[in-house]
Amino acid sequence: MKKLINDPKDVVAEAVAGIELAHGDLVTVSHDPLYIVRKGAPFSGKVGLVSGGGGGHEPLHGGFVGFGMLDAAVPGPIFTSPTPDPILAATQAVDGGAGVLHIVKNYTGDVLNFETAADLAGAEGIEVRTVIVDDDVAVKDSLYTAGRRGVAGTVLVEKIAGAAAERGDDLDAVAHVATKVNAQTRTLGIALTAPTVPHAGEPSFTLADDEIEIGIGIHGEPGRERIKLEPADAIVDRMLEPILEDLPFASGDEILLFVNGMGGTPLVELYIVFRRAAEVLAEKGITVKRTLVGNYVTSLEMQGASITVLKLDDELTELWDAPVQTAALRWGR
Amino acid sequence: MKKLINDPKDVVAEAVAGIELAHGDLVTVSHDPLYIVRKGAPFSGKVGLVSGGGGGHEPLHGGFVGFGMLDAAVPGPIFTSPTPDPILAATQAVDGGAGVLHIVKNYTGDVLNFETAADLAGAEGIEVRTVIVDDDVAVKDSLYTAGRRGVAGTVLVEKIAGAAAERGDDLDAVAHVATKVNAQTRTLGIALTAPTVPHAGEPSFTLADDEIEIGIGIHGEPGRERIKLEPADAIVDRMLEPILEDLPFASGDEILLFVNGMGGTPLVELYIVFRRAAEVLAEKGITVKRTLVGNYVTSLEMQGASITVLKLDDELTELWDAPVQTAALRWGR
Amino acid sequence: MSLGITWVTDWIRQSARVISEHRVELITLDREIGDGDHGENLDRGFTAVLGKLDDLPPDSVPGDALKLVATTLISTVGGASGPLLGTAYLKAAGAVGKEPELNGAAIVALLTAARDGVVLRGKAEVGDKTMIDAWTPAVDAAAAALADGKNEVEILQAAADAAEKGAESTEPIVARKGRASYLGERAIGHRDPGSQSSALLIRAAADTAAADDSSAGEGSSADDGSAS
């Protein structure tokens, strides 16, 4: 294992210290319990947005704390959900009297820990609503599984719900828009290599030189299927099919197309993927109205990418376009 | 070799097509000759800024075309300088009558090809000035080498010179500020793994599992020294020493600290590096006034990082803070 | 015999020891069909528990120690196993209340409450390839042993044997809860890490009870003469 780290146990805490030093204009950090909070929080009368989850997905979630997006991010150890204590503390820190929305990726650990924190916050009189993000179409049937995972679509939920909170929507309305974004978002990911979790010291899985994983998550879990490497265009075609079938997206739809890097794939490849995805969508009469390309929801140094399609309407487009000022996503100010 | 590409020969052209589709609000693309130009260019009376170089360093340079930064970017094949033709065409496309500044990284190929293009543009009556970026302290003595390489500092030159052009500085003034940024910027890079150039199909060099390269460039050239892997803090200390000695930076200085990822290193590691670098600088009485952390000047999927220190003054700080609106760097609008 | 605070704290210390010894094995199991952190998670949790155990007041009863484990695991483990095992210990603590000594029936109640706690949070059934596949057979075997008139040590040994068999039984099946469920058929042939760690914890209970019992038999540490 080769990494620019000190002790594997300190990876997340030291990285958060780095975030604090690099982005002190945007965020403040609580070191114990560990969470990142928007500078100036709580904002009186504004719904507070808290998200979090295991580390190793940076810039998710810490890079999205700031104006128009999250009020706090709670990082757990690498790939491990945080415990209720820091989630509770972050919830308290961002409560401006209008309640707090928890945005939780659908993993058993995240759901249970946020649930406990929400219960504890509720017991202290803070109104908490929870939106579970589960945009990953690779996981088929929630009757027989832990349900679809929350993956790259989480960024879109955080951005759009953040804009709704920023314009003054109440807790119900913010939760409603977050739920809607999640309902209209579908993602599929693939991996060319596995990540190496620092404390594990070895890659999470092994792939031959000509193999890729289809339907991968963001925690080094193997995907549902392993296939031979194909040209990028063929892989993109394979990825788009289950996404477009699932909602289903139809000719005339306007969408946001998001090509997300898993951390170790160069931007040049992400743009090649984007190009093909946009081509296929155009052929189907689907209009790419907004775009996002880059490493936003990663899995350490894993090579791979995911494609996310969000069906837009006027409200979602307006909220997407609204100003945002965070370390990893910024426009309009 | 495992990459999300189609034919290795089409990598750059297809990626640029992806950039065109993803960022059509910011840029237009000429496919033959291949260059990326800011939407609405040329801007009458504004100095035009053109940069370029081999592909594989994305988001450099295409991701920096837009308001307040570059007017055009000319990508060559992976790690290969573009030829004079597209440089000339891009220069013509951005000339608004106030002349054009070429920002060129100091490699023999880039220098020669830009030189020819500048000559040809001059012959057509376009006033061209060239600023060579050579911020890499790993290359010792230009009497015995091709001279210091232009690496991550290029982003700082492009941002600050772009702001100067945007506020209406004339060609001399823009060239002067670009030269000044370069003169006050020092970078050192390290690599944990090698990149694989698509047409070569094999990693550019091989490193044992416990070895790293110190003083690496951004083209898969081996560095000057190979050492055993050390904890991140020790590596950062090693990197900062030649940087701080070289200018030399001194107690009381105000600086911009830029930790750049080489493409394959996760953000969590970059923040660990940033944390240590900021600590060391603080100990030396150097004030980190502005910061940048992320993958801005990459070497395909190479794992590694560089540290760049730019000595600021009021003018440079103001120009750094000025609004910028590009695919990869954006604030203030 | 019956089992008191000494046994519970011995059990907890032994749990920390076996989890640390099996840390890499649990990470490896979790790497194969999960995300590779299970051994790290539990090791972090039980290390934290060890750190707090010395602060336990001398007049503590078993329920106090179990509650300490519960709150410490909940606030240090994270992931799925933190809330699940945390709740198990919390409910176990509730089941034994302020009782200073646990007889066979109390031991069965403890195990049952622990299992029910996991089910309450995680909604898994036997056969879903989770830690429940270790806990439920353990509870059943313990209840059967109690009905058969076995003593506390024998009850815990029956539970540990059943938990180990239960962990083994997760190998040939697909998962319906937890991360392994994302894998479909590809999870077949791999043991569920949570069932393995739960089997280790229950075995630690049996082993320390047996040691307690034999040292009690030797009269070396027990001041309670009621050993069977």
Added chain:
Amino acid sequence: MSLGITWVTDWIRQSARVISEHRVELITLDREIGDGDHGENLDRGFTAVLGKLDDLPPDSVPGDALKLVATTLISTVGGASGPLLGTAYLKAAGAVGKEPELNGAAIVALLTAARDGVVLRGKAEVGDKTMIDAWTPAVDAAAAALADGKNEVEILQAAADAAEKGAESTEPIVARKGRASYLGERAIGHRDPGSQSSALLIRAAADTAAADDSSAGEGSSADDGSAS
């Protein structure tokens, strides 16, 4: 004998062939002490040259063909080698002017101008571990052969032999120009890719001149009876 347009176009085609055959070798040399694109760069350039060669008007002279190579390399190769070799061919074209047939002196002038073109752009000296380490010995050997009264084929063969030795001579030294200069001592033991490709190009000149010459001797393709 003298060498005309047939030789030049044969030389160019043969150059494209050997560069393509040695593409991987040149990439490998460049991977070791550079950035791994030299074979790809020249192959892209000479493939483009081949595509344009058929459009060369039938009444073209050697200088026309050399100029075509120059402009095509400059506009398709990029990197360091594009402008350097492009300038070499451009200056070579200038040196032979409108001459339809090149005698020994013209061949030496061609090689000298090519080398001077590389120096003009790249400022390298012999011993800097660049393509100049092939070109300068080649020019010197060609001039010596001319002075010795050798014919065109012999002159080019002397140049090719010297270029190959020159390429070899880059192995034990450090570089002072080009990317290999960043490596310091670590470049020692590796051959400079540009010196290798230049040696291949000069060898192609000699080989095609010899073939031209022998077929001229057989009277099969040359309509010019002045073969030596």
